[in-house]
Amino acid sequence: MEWRAETSRGLVRPKNEDSWSVVGLPHGWLAMVADGLGGHDGGEIASALAVSCIQQYVAEHFLGGDPGQVLKEAILYGNGKIRESAASHRGVPGMGTTVTCVLITSDMSRAFVGHVGDSRAYIVSDGKIRRVTEDHSVSAELVRNGTITEEDAMRHPGRNVLTMALGTQDTVDVDIYEEALRPGDILVLCTDGLTSLVSPDEISRALVTHDRDRVAGELVDLANQRGGYDNVTVVVLWPQAVTG
Ligand code: CA
Helix, strand or coil: CEEEEEEECCCCCCCCCEEEEEEEECCEEEEEEEEEECCCCHHHHHHHHHHHHHHHHHHHHCCCCCHHHHHHHHHHHHHHHHHHHHHCCCCCCCCEECEEEEEEECCCCEEEEEEECCCEEEEEECCEEEECCCCCEHHHHHHHCCCCCHHHHCCCHHHHCECCCECCCCCCCCEEEEEECCCCCEEEEECHHHHCCCCHHHHHHHHHHCCHHHHHHHHHHHHHHCCCCCCEEEEEEECCCCCC
């Protein structure tokens, strides 16, 4: 496994409320991005809590369990912990976060993606990029029912309005996807700070144009060159990378 990550506050926001992690476990790898929401430090707290709780839960339960089920339970566990924190003096009422995480089996043959919100997972296979996750946002619903196009959605005022997030409700419907991985496949996890300014084709092209050490940084720079209106986080994973 090879991976690189880059995050940026962007050019406008006072702080970075995105969180991310990549961690090797005894039976696989877990990577995620989370995009926090809610004022007064709430976003930062919620996204960091999501990452740490999901990581902890998966580390303790992945052994022998069904990966998709463990991921779903981990995200629900994170939801409960964010709500507990929001209700106590430690957190901020109403705080929440997106989360998009991928659990890759140790033989690198399968990836399980767990998702709530409008961060995204893409798979690039044979140079073709494909989005794995469906955004839980108002604009994405308009794309799904044919009212606006995918391109319109990048500029639509509803792109930042989430229909589901972690921490904001007692229950969440977690999306779980299972993907078979082939040699050379690349996984990209990112927050909407990237996808509202950089298209999937541009992400795919950057993966071909730049070497591994530069690609995540180049994508973040591209979002910032186009205004950097939001925090930007990119995690790139090469599960079956040939090293050297
Ligand atoms: Ca964001």
